[in-house]
Amino acid sequence: MSQNEINWPAALRATDSGEQAAAVHALREQLQSGLRIALNGRSDVSEAHLEDFAQESLVRVLDRLDQFQGRSKFTTWAQAIALNVAFTELRRKRWQDVSLDELMAEGERLAGPAMMADDVLGADEERTRLVAALRNAIEKELTPKQRAAILGELRELPFDQIVALLGTSRSAGYKLLHDARRALKRRLHEAGITAADIQNAFD
Amino acid sequence: MKKKEQRLTSEQVGSIVKMLGLTTDREFNCAECLQHVSEFAECQLANKPVGEVIVSVEQHLALCPECREEYEALMKILKSE
Numbered sequence: 001m002s003q004n005e006i007n008w009p010a011a012l013r014a015t016d017s018g019e020q021a022a023a024v025h026a027l028r029e030q031l032q033s034g035l036r037i038a039l040n041g042r043s044d045v046s047e048a049h050l051e052d053f054a055q056e057s058l059v060r061v062l063d064r065l066d067q068f069q070g071r072s073k074f075t076t077w078a079q080a081i082a083l084n085v086a087f088t089e090l091r092r093k094r095w096q097d098v099s100l101d102e103l104m105a106e107g108e109r110l111a112g113p114a115m116m117a118d119d120v121l122g123a124d125e126e127r128t129r130l131v132a133a134l135r136n137a138i139e140k141e142l143t144p145k146q147r148a149a150i151l152g153e154l155r156e157l158p159f160d161q162i163v164a165l166l167g168t169s170r171s172a173g174y175k176l177l178h179d180a181r182r183a184l185k186r187r188l189h190e191a192g193i194t195a196a197d198i199q200n201a202f203d
Numbered sequence: 204m205k206k207k208e209q210r211l212t213s214e215q216v217g218s219i220v221k222m223l224g225l226t227t228d229r230e231f232n233c234a235e236c237l238q239h240v241s242e243f244a245e246c247q248l249a250n251k252p253v254g255e256v257i258v259s260v261e262q263h264l265a266l267c268p269e270c271r272e273e274y275e276a277l278m279k280i281l282k283s284e
Contacts (some may be wrong), residue, residue, distance in 0.1 A: 072241035
């Protein structure tokens with residue numbers, strides 16, 4: 001039987017311990033093989049890392065078996081979870097030295113004139129006007145945490161790292177950012193400026 | 204983060220604008236995206252039309268660089284099979 005023909009959820013839940021162990025082993029091998037392809041060429045990933053990621057992913061997949069709805073192949077669903085496990089850990093290691101104070105201080109500067117580099121504005125009056133409106137919206141509408149979170153995103157900090165620094169949960173962090181984006185959009189809309197206006201000015 | 208990186212570039216201002224342009228009242232978060240991204244990836248690979256739910260995946264991937272990175276890695280694996 002090929003791996004595509006295996007009824008994975010049933011095999012992983014099998015009461016026959018031999019059948020279940022074989023399915024667990026096969027899935028771990030498949031996840032590790034996929035991770036090897038996805039992370040090929042990264043200098044920060046060794047074979048030992050791949051083994052650790054595969055093992056942690058396997059545990060996560062088994063925990064979430066009830067969430068599999070059969071809308072894709074089981075292995076595609078499981079591989080997506082494995083990639084999430086691996087990339088989350090790699091991002092955490094890369095950004096572990098960033099501090100909350102640093103992020104909050106930079107977030108505060110987001111509303112200040114020093115935050116925009118000269119090449120953003122140039123001599124273009126329309127750009128200057130639109131960026132001023134954007135900066136005003138950031139200053140008036142956002143809380144310090146929202147500014148810090150947006151700054152973190154712009155700096156390409158991992159979302160997990162941002163919420164950890166802000167001391168909040170993932171869902172609360174997502175709401176914080178979503179509310180911030182909605183507030184900025186509304187404020188600019190009230191000023192008669194659409195996102196397209198700004199986009200056009202910077203294209 | 205180094206001091207010299209503290210000013211926003213045109214690209215970063217563009218990122219804020221892009222985020223605002225894609226912002227809607229109801230959006231998938233990362234967990235919801237992860238739950239449905241496998242279906243989205245298989246549809247993309249097979250050139251099949253995407254349903255309403257996975258349109259939300261596409262919108263989230265446009266906004267979230269981390270989920271997009273994981274999606275692209277998933278596509279790399281699927282294309283190698």
